[in-house]
Amino acid sequence: TFSFGLAVAVLAVCAYAYIKRALSKSPPGPVGVPGFGLLPLVMWRTANDKRYRLFLLMQEIQKKFGDLASFRLGTQEFILVSGYPALREMFVTHADKFNGRSNTNFHRFLFKEAGIVGSEGALWQEHRRFALRVLKDFGFGRNASEEHIQDEAGQVVNFLRSKEGQLVDPRDFISKAVANVVTRFIFSNFSSYEDPEFNEFLGKLGSLTNQNLVGLITAFYRFMPVETALALSPANKKQFDAITWVEDLSKRKVEEIRSKYNVDDEPSNYTGRRPGNIHDFQLVKTIWELYIAGVDTSSNTLGWSLIYAALNPELQDRCHAEIMAKIGKRQASLKDKKELHYCQAFLDECQRISTLAPMSVDHRAIEDTEFSGYNISSDAMIFVNLYGLHHDERYFPNPDKFDPDRFLTPEGQYKASEYLNPFGIGKRSCLGEVLARMEVFLFFVTFMQHFRFEADSWTAEQREQILLGTEGVVHATIEHRLKVANREN
């Protein structure tokens, strides 16, 4: 009798969940377990399938339920938006309605309603505009950036020359070079690659962006106090400790710069310039956001490009040959871009196939609203399915094949695709896109000019795991080693 009663109770709860969903006018999607949604499925698959990634599950949901779908993780509702027309309609045509960021306890604790990445409305607009204006004044995305990147690329070349024939983990040298480019704008100085504090700092940044999403239970149970979540989830605890560490370091650096700052001097970095209404916490917050958003992203994009180069030696040789034919051994500059068609196509293909931010950064409807005949609740987190877009047969035939030629005309000229959007879509897209594009191009061309990267020692299993990468807001590369061969020899 007990088992019968239990079965009836389970059926009744499931029927309730189905009926509730049917009446809610939410977009279609898998129902999941009441109170847990798809969380048990995701946890089970994470534990049992080494090839499982959340962004692959999102592709499955898109295939089954279409370009506008919904599901729950815990009690949190998610909207999954896929396909170019729906993405444009939501984030370009109706941008003002869908440019919010999540409002869960977890997000409030993480972003503290300051900074750029997690803020909304007037605060977001003011700080985004201010950051862009000031950074541009210091040459962000302009000539000064080119010089900084060329300098750092030169340092990496010297470092790699000393590693001839050895196996190196590219993550070690790339993230240091990329972090130094950002540091020059924010604090006007840069760190030695050997500095232990600098290395610890980069480790903390990585632990923030590569966090496995399933560990973030606060994001899925909005009623749960953050303190409880911290006690329950080591993953959350690690993340919040890393935030406090990075915040403290930024505070110390700001104070150091302020103590030397003479009001009559023209400020020479982001920290030195701020209008009266930008308080110190806002400044510290924006600084660590620029690091979080600007270091792991560009360095992993470069990391992926070296992996795909090593796995496709003939295509890597084609990049090298093009560089030799067009610019030879002189220092690469941005002006060379228009000549290096194949290199550009190769980099676009790397960005497409790896998709650095598979679900972008989550968005939110500012208020409950209707979209394509469905209700979108302002409490739902919106996943922007960039991974799905970049692996959609409609836009990129045979999407799992690595094929730079898809970005070339039959005459071999580089041709950008409107369907490739690694920096997001619409007004809230990446603030650092111009700088990131400069970095990726100049570092990659310099690396290809001087070295060949080889992955001959990888087993088939290693290769598969390396190509899958991590899961988190940033789709990062996992630990791997490449052999460096000097092209000059």
Ligand code: HEM
């Ligand atoms: C290849 C490198 C990069 C990629 C693929 C990338 C990608 C993205 C994506 C997908 C978003 C979310 C857009 C949205 O919410 O719709 C974003 C936001 C952002 N990115 Fe990047 N990014 C990169 C490099 C950078 C760099 C170098 C910086 C600055 C130094 C930066 C600063 C930001 C900021 C501040 C935001 C938040 C914008 C906002 O909320 O208004 N990013 N980025």
